[in-house]
Amino acid sequence: MNEMNELEKATLWSCYALENIMTTNNEFLSICSGIKFKKRPKLKIDFQDYDATVEQFLYLRQSVLEALNNDVFVEIDTCRGCPELARQPVFNKYKISALHIQDFNVCNLKCIYCVRGTKDNNKTNRPILDYRLLVEVLKRRCLIDDNLLVNIALDEISIIPGCDEIASVFKNYTCCVFTNALFFRDSIKQILQGNNRSYIITSVDAGTRETFAKVKGHDVFGTIRESLINYSDRGVNCVKLKYIILPNINDNYEDANGFLKLCDDVCAKAIILSRNHIFDIIQNENLPDNSIQILAYIWQKAQKASYTVELLRKYFSTDELNRLDVAISQSE
Numbered sequence: 001m002n003e004m005n006e007l008e009k010a011t012l013w014s015c016y017a018l019e020n021i022m023t024t025n026n027e028f029l030s031i032c033s034g035i036k037f038k039k040r041p042k043l044k045i046d047f048q049d050y051d052a053t054v055e056q057f058l059y060l061r062q063s064v065l066e067a068l069n070n071d072v073f074v075e076i077d078t079c080r081g082c083p084e085l086a087r088q089p090v091f092n093k094y095k096i097s098a099l100h101i102q103d104f105n106v107c108n109l110k111c112i113y114c115v116r117g118t119k120d121n122n123k124t125n126r127p128i129l130d131y132r133l134l135v136e137v138l139k140r141r142c143l144i145d146d147n148l149l150v151n152i153a154l155d156e157i158s159i160i161p162g163c164d165e166i167a168s169v170f171k172n173y174t175c176c177v178f179t180n181a182l183f184f185r186d187s188i189k190q191i192l193q194g195n196n197r198s199y200i201i202t203s204v205d206a207g208t209r210e211t212f213a214k215v216k217g218h219d220v221f222g223t224i225r226e227s228l229i230n231y232s233d234r235g236v237n238c239v240k241l242k243y244i245i246l247p248n249i250n251d252n253y254e255d256a257n258g259f260l261k262l263c264d265d266v267c268a269k270a271i272i273l274s275r276n277h278i279f280d281i282i283q284n285e286n287l288p289d290n291s292i293q294i295l296a297y298i299w300q301k302a303q304k305a306s307y308t309v310e311l312l313r314k315y316f317s318t319d320e321l322n323r324l325d326v327a328i329s330q331s332e
């Protein structure tokens with residue numbers, strides 16, 4: 001019993017995100033980056049005072065932890081009910097090990113599954129944080145973990161005016177840059193050259209010119225292929241390619257094979273398999289068997305070619321994952 005009490009004392013209701021993630025989202029700084037759980041703790045950035053903003057961030061984090069663990073209602077009643085919460089060992093020097101840059105801005109494609117591309121495509125005048133100042137403050141306060149991963153997902157980084165500056169601030173950190181690769185940018189390439197663990201992720205979702213145009217809204221499959229080859233230098237392991245399976249659009253062998261060929265052409269570091277996590281899940285639609293078959297096909301081929309395959313499991317239903325397991329084992 002005593003031992004149990006000691007254990008209870010040494011743990012707190014918390015989660016990895018609460019302790020380690022900072023997310024920027026235009027005028028907000030938030031803890032966590034969850035897309036499924038909307039009550040994430042956030043605060044308004046003071047663009048005149050980054051020190052005060054970081055101070056508020058730390059205060060917010062502390063307040064949320066206290067509220068969760070003392071079971072009192074506080075004004076910042078965030079996180080409560082989040083499935084990620086669990087008892088964690090108390091650890092006093094929380095550092096930022098993942099910085100997610102998720103500012104909404106502009107994009108030059110119109111992917112059929114993306115809210116940014118289809119609905120909110122014209123926000124050129126939104127404020128962009130001064131990341132140099134933010135990093136300076138975080139460094140000064142020793143808040144940056146040695147293994148910091150910077151996730152850069154600024155709608156489309158390659159077309160925003162601050163692209164080169166952001167690249168220059170983060171080029172020596174390990175970065176994951178989400179880009180549609182329509183425009184090749186030297187500064188993004190410098191991020192890849194600055195740290196050999198950095199990479200880009202491009203959601204291709206097609207293997208033919210026609211399907212690409214249908215999914216991404218522009219007929220630019222060839223252009224994107226060329227810039228991906230430029231980023232990869234025909235050998236540097238720094239491009240991850242994604243395939244969001246879309247029923248009746250790209251769940252066919254021609255697209256799957258074209259996509260695998262592109263992975264070869266750019267010497268892909270990994271293949272990411274995903275699904276449309278917004279519309280389908282809201283409508284509660286399970287993926288049809290055909291889509292599952294094509295995912296299993298890409299999975300098998302990729303494994304045989306020794307690619308790392310990352311299945312974004314959290315976006316799939318249990319039923320879909322079970323059917324995928326069966327389809328993979330049957331095609332072995």
Ligand SMILES: C[S@@+](CC[C@H](N)C(=O)[O-])C[C@H]1O[C@@H](n2cnc3c(N)ncnc32)[C@H](O)[C@@H]1O
Nearest residue numbers: 113114153155156178179180203275276277278
């Ligand atoms: C919003 S984009 C921004 C970066 C960049 N424009 C790109 O396309 O990679 C970041 C990622 O979100 C993913 N995404 C956007 N909408 C999605 C959806 N409805 N379902 C699954 N993934 C989605 C894209 O595949 C992309 O990899």
Ligand code: SF4
Nearest residue numbers: 107109111114117180
């Ligand atoms: S390229 Fe990226 S941001 Fe643009 S519409 Fe497609 S997924 Fe959305």
